[in-house]
Amino acid sequence: MSGTAAPSVSGTTGIRNVVLVGPSGSGKSRLFDHVVDQCGAGRPSRGRTEPTTGLRAATVATGGVVLTLLDAPGHPDFVGEVRAGLRAADAALFVVSAADGADAQSRSLWHECALVGMPRAVVVTQLDAREADFEATLADCRAHFGAGVQPLGVPVAGSEGAVTSIADLLLGEVHDYAGGRRTVRAAGPEHADAFDTHRPGLIEGIIEESEDGALMDRYLEGEELDFQTLERDLLTAVAHGTFHPVLPVSAETGAGVGVLLHLVEAGFPHPGMHALPTVTGPGGGAPVSITADPDGPLVAEVVHTESDAYVGHLSLVRVFSGRLRTDRAVHVSGHLELLGVPTGEGHAAHDEDVRPGAVAAPLDGELLTKSEAIAGEVVVVTKLATAQTSDTLSSPDAPLLVTPWALPEALLPAAVAATSRADEDRMPVAFRELAAEDPSLRIEHDAGTGQVVLWTTGPAHLELVLSRLRSRFNVGVEQVPVKVAMRETATERAEAQGRHVKQSGGHGQFAVCHLVMEPLPRGSGVEFAEKVVGGAVPRQFIGSVEKGVHAQLAKGLLAGWPVVDVRVTLTDGKAHSVDSSDIAFQTAAGLALRELASPSTVSLLEPVDTVVVTVDDDHLGAVMTDIGTRRGQIVGSAPCEDEPGRSVLEAAVPQLELIDYAVALRSLAHGTGTFHRELRGYEPLPERLVREHLPSHA
Numbered sequence: 280m281s282g283t284a285a286p287s288v289s290g291t292t293g294i295r296n297v298v299l300v301g302p303s304g305s306g307k308s309r310l311f312d313h314v315v316d317q318c319g320a321g322r323p324s325r326g327r328t329e330p331t332t333g334l335r336a337a338t339v340a341t342g343g344v345v346l347t348l349l350d351a352p353g354h355p356d357f358v359g360e361v362r363a364g365l366r367a368a369d370a371a372l373f374v375v376s377a378a379d380g381a382d383a384q385s386r387s388l389w390h391e392c393a394l395v396g397m398p399r400a401v402v403v404t405q406l407d408a409r410e411a412d413f414e415a416t417l418a419d420c421r422a423h424f425g426a427g428v429q430p431l432g433v434p435v436a437g438s439e440g441a442v443t444s445i446a447d448l449l450l451g452e453v454h455d456y457a458g459g460r461r462t463v464r465a466a467g468p469e470h471a472d473a474f475d476t477h478r479p480g481l482i483e484g485i486i487e488e489s490e491d492g493a494l495m496d497r498y499l500e501g502e503e504l505d506f507q508t509l510e511r512d513l514l515t516a517v518a519h520g521t522f523h524p525v526l527p528v529s530a531e532t533g534a535g536v537g538v539l540l541h542l543v544e545a546g547f548p549h550p551g552m553h554a555l556p557t558v559t560g561p562g563g564g565a566p567v568s569i570t571a572d573p574d575g576p577l578v579a580e581v582v583h584t585e586s587d588a589y590v591g592h593l594s595l596v597r598v599f600s601g602r603l604r605t606d607r608a609v610h611v612s613g614h615l616e617l618l619g620v621p622t623g624e625g626h627a628a629h630d631e632d633v634r635p636g637a638v639a640a641p642l643d644g645e646l647l648t649k650s651e652a653i654a655g656e657v658v659v660v661t662k663l664a665t666a667q668t669s670d671t672l673s674s675p676d677a678p679l680l681v682t683p684w685a686l687p688e689a690l691l692p693a694a695v696a697a698t699s700r701a702d703e704d705r706m707p708v709a710f711r712e713l714a715a716e717d718p719s720l721r722i723e724h725d726a727g728t729g730q731v732v733l734w735t736t737g738p739a740h741l742e743l744v745l746s747r748l749r750s751r752f753n754v755g756v757e758q759v760p761v762k763v764a765m766r767e768t769a770t771e772r773a774e775a776q777g778r779h780v781k782q783s784g785g786h787g788q789f790a791v792c793h794l795v796m797e798p799l800p801r802g803s804g805v806e807f808a809e810k811v812v813g814g815a816v817p818r819q820f821i822g823s824v825e826k827g828v829h830a831q832l833a834k835g836l837l838a839g840w841p842v843v844d845v846r847v848t849l850t851d852g853k854a855h856s857v858d859s860s861d862i863a864f865q866t867a868a869g870l871a872l873r874e875l876a877s878p879s880t881v882s883l884l885e886p887v888d889t890v891v892v893t894v895d896d897d898h899l900g901a902v903m904t905d906i907g908t909r910r911g912q913i914v915g916s917a918p919c920e921d922e923p924g925r926s927v928l929e930a931a932v933p934q935l936e937l938i939d940y941a942v943a944l945r946s947l948a949h950g951t952g953t954f955h956r957e958l959r960g961y962e963p964l965p966e967r968l969v970r971e972h973l974p975s976h977a
Contacts, residue, residue: 285640285647286340291571292549294655295346296597298364299402301374302382303330303353306404306530310374311350313530314540315339315643318346332357332743334364334583336595336657338640338647342544347641347657355384355950356737359687359719360583363668365391366684367582367597367657369553370398370543373424377434377527378408380419383895383950389424390922391685396554398520398547402539403527406434406442413527420525429484430525431542432535433473445527445535446470448478449509456534485509488516517546550655555599556580557682561612561630567679569600573653577601577609579672580681581663584716586751594663595641596652596672599681603652603660603672608634610678611663613670615718618683623721623734625714629665632675636662667715688955689721689734691941693741694762696731698755706731709752713744720744727764727840737941763934765972766884766961767835767842769798773880774850777871779863789855790863792816792824794871795848796880801961802844805832809849816852816864823861824849827868836876838883838973843961847872883969884961885933892928892944893919895951899926905947909936910965925951931959 288294301307308331318339335350351357351364365371371392375381392399401420405411413434420428435444435453443457446466453470455462466474482504486495489512498504516522524542528535551571558567558578569578583595596603603609612630615622639646639659652658666672669683697703710722721734735741748754774795781788799806807825809816816824832842852867890911894902903913911932919925932940937956944952964972 283645283647285649286338286345288345288653288656291551291573291653291655293344294550295344295370295543295547296349296368296550296655296657297346297370297372297543297547298349298351298361298368299372299374300351300361300364300388301353301385302376302379304379305353305374305376307353307374308335308350309530310402310404310528311335311337311348311643313533313536314348317533317536318540330354332360332739333585334360334367334595335643336583336641336659337643338657339642341540344544344549346543349657354737354739355945356735356740358384358388359717359736361388362391362684362687363582365397366556366580367595368397369550370400370547372539373399373401375401375403375416375420376405376408377403377411377413377416378405379410380416381423383948386423387953396520398517399523400517400542401428401523401525403525404530406527406529406534407531417525424523427484427521428523428525429481430477430527431481432527432538433477434527434529434534435470435473441532442527442529443532443534445538446473447538448474448481449506449513454534454538456529456532459533461533461537482509484522485513485516488512488519488522490515514542514546517542518548518552550599556684558599558679559682561614561678561680563614563617563680569679571654572600573602575600575654576677576679577603577672577674578679578681579603579609579652581666581668581670581672582657584666584668586712586716590646590661592662592664592666594660594666596658596660598652598654598656598658600654601674602654603635603638603658604650605635605638608632608675609663609672610675611666611670611672612678612680613667614680615669615683615686617680618686620686620688621721622718623714623723625711625722626667626718630678631665633663633665635660667718669718683718686718687736689719689736689740690954690956691735691737691741692761692938693733693735694728694730694759695733695745695756696759698757702755705752705754706756709748709754712752713747717744725762725764728762730759730762732761737945761938763886763938765838765840765886765964767837767840767881768884768963769796769842769845769880770882771880772797773875773877775871775875777867777869777874779867779870782858786860787855787858788860788863788866789858790820790852790860790867791854792852792864792867792871793850794828794868794875795850796872796875797846797848799844799846804843805829806846807848808846811849811851815854816849817854817859820854820859820861820864821849823864824852824868826861827865828872830865831869831872836872837878837881840883842881843884878969878973882966883964883972885935885964887931887933887959887962888937888956889914889959890930890932890937890940890954890956892930892952892954893922893925894928894944894948894953896924896926898948898951899928901947902928902944902952905943906930906932909933909940911936932956933962
């Protein structure tokens with residue numbers, strides 16, 4: 280804990296929470312560092328070169344507000360952290376490189392923000408890059424984000440090509456940063472093209488969002504609208520999430536950063552203006568109304584969790600209502616099961632009262648001391664040992680639950696095995712800690728295959744999990760091929776006799792039964808019947824035969840998978856008045872089934888999933904072709920209702936062909952594809968593949 284005090288917060292209206300969103304390599308993290316340093320945080324420059332995999336947060340004073348700036352990871356595997364950042368923030372800055380343009384993930388996140396009305400703006404960075412093209416990037420942003428984005432400024436290249444000046448389209452000025460400080464000069468004739476191209480659209484866009492109905496008439500009549508009027512309406516439209524300015528910014532020279540900070544202070548909403556997430560009781564039920572009131576009931580949410588070697592558990596918390604204090608216990612509530620999605624191990628529902636440790640403002644790894652946190656603040660809380668990411672903090676006297684943000688589906692499976700017995704003993708604790716930090720990680724002990732499967736959002740996420748297992752928990756694991764749990768079934772009628780006869784002093788064991796197995800329609804399950812005549816098998820042992828049949832079918836006949844969709848009939852048998860017993864007839868039933876089973880009478884069923892893919896229309900054909908190569912069958916496709924230019928494809932695909940699909944789809948669809956899968960049923964495995972999945976002795 281740093282001895283430095285956190286910036287003073289006078290009230291909710293003086294708070295701004297903003298998240299930076301953008302792809303890896305867009306200059307997002309460098310912009311984060313520049314803004315934090317420019318605001319006088321007094322911390323050494325990080326010089327970060329590795330991409331971030333979790334939320335970074337820094338609270339600084341700028342102008343008349345206290346800003347908590349969040350830097351969300353840019354890699355698509357960590358979209359869960361991005362959504363956590365969007366939950367913690369009240370506005371978003373989408374960072375786009377002038378050399379690379381917008382990407383599919385940014386467009387998807389833009390759409391998510393639009394659905395909830397989150398205010399957002401676009402920051403164009405890397406203006407000095409060799410391939411930089413501001414005009415092309417602006418067109419790319421409009422293609423990805425919609426025509427409603429309008430530039431507030433245009434970069435002006437200096438004599439040596441470096442961007443040290445920004446033409447302000449509203450003020451009609453040029454802001455120059457060549458000397459390290461901003462100087463302002465009037466725009467000259469050489470800037471006329473930029474103003475003629477972009478200023479009319481900017482002003483018309485502001486007027487369209489204005490609450491002044493007569494403003495457009497005044498503009499069309501040729502009236503020169505004053506800057507104060509335009510800026511007021513611009514900032515109002517930005518705060519309401521209906522207008523999205525584009526700001527060129529150079530983190531190298533500082534060009535445009537001042538305008539960006541002014542927009543954050545004057546245009547982005549304070550927490551009292553932003554819609555709050557749904558709040559219910561811990562068991563769900565009717566929503567509970569709350570507001571961003573420091574004097575209201577305590578409602579806060581853990582948006583990020585990590586462990587520090589010295590401080591222990593660190594929870595990044597957004598306070599939505601009330602006050603969070605260290606001298607008062609809080610109720611910790613986690614109920615991911617209410618989302619209705621698979622969560623795996625380590626995410627069980629939990630409710631407990633705990634006493635928090637310190638409350639601090641974050642400064643990108645440093646902690647600035649605070650006495651309390653009020654509604655609207657984003658703070659770090661120590662010693663919430665049982666709190667997981669997405670958990671709710673509330674008063675023990677009135678427990679509440681914030682409905683968690685939408686978690687990304689973990690669709691890339693990786694089976695792992697401990698490298699030693701000691702590693703195996705350490706695995707449960709390590710998995711529990713990893714699950715607490717990362718709700719996107721799904722850990723399953725597959726009962727069908729006996730494997731431990733880590734379900735992740737992609738290769739980078741998987742590598743991070745494996746790295747943390749090794750470095751933080753000293754758990755060695757190796758990846759092994761993922762198994763798919765199959766089923767066995769009868770392909771034709773077969774019959775055999777099971778004979779169990781043993782004599783070894785005292786009572787022996789004697790049982791003979793004759794069984795017939797025949798296939799049933801898919802989904803019928805297992806049926807048992809008996810057609811014994813003349814009492815060949817005494818009545819008291821027929822139940823024993825049935826028990827033995829079910830036990831053997833559960834173990835499998837050829838490859839060790841449960842047998843389904845068959846009818847087994849007991850037709851004949853023999854018993855001994857002294858040596859026959861319940862266990863003897865169970866054993867004889869198993870022997871008969873194993874005897875009748877062969878590759879000609881029993882085959883394998885593979886699980887088939889319904890896969891729903893949402894993808895850009897440009898890549899729909901490639902995705903459909905790939906589905907065919909995976910033995911999939913197209914069920915249908917249709918335009919995506921709320922996303923023009925995208926389609927939804929439904930297909931039935933064997934699970935054996937889906938193990939790497941999360942990686943393949945990203946490549947096929949150039950990052951524009953998402954998918955959901957759920958079990959559809961079981962279908963016969965093609966004969967050419969059956970042999971690959973049978974034991975060598977079968």
